Amino acid sequence: MPRSTAIRRLTGIALAATAVTGLTLTTAGTASAATHKNGNVESGEFGLYYNSNYAGCVFDLLNEDGNFADNRFISSTSSQTCPGQGQITNDNTASYWNRDVTAWDVYTDAGRKGIHGYVPLNYYGNASATYKNEISSSYPF
Structure with a gap:
């Protein structure tokens, strides 16, 4: 194989590797954009x-959070209040x-105990009678 063909192929491979690395870094940066426990879903x-x-x-x-007893509901902005602000999250969730990109498991007791529920990805809704004001722990599936 002529030298110029080999150089072009190696250059193409290097550019492809650089593009894949850049895509991976960009994707990782986007996923970490969420701010944990800031009052904004x-x-x-x-x-x-x-x-x-x-x-x-x-x-x-x-x-995951294995025990909601040490967590509180907060407002998404420091200048506004909302119903439930400062209330303990444990046994206090209505919806x-x-x-997330994965399902979540919820439990009515801390540490994966009690009644187990499953919340599919991209799902939103009100908690059923079994879980309303009963959720105490949650884990990504």
């Missing part, structure tokens, strides 16, 4: 709302929104 998060119909303050998660 962003893409990539699982959010629990104090009131039904996605109203009131929010508890938003990027990662939810799963904006």
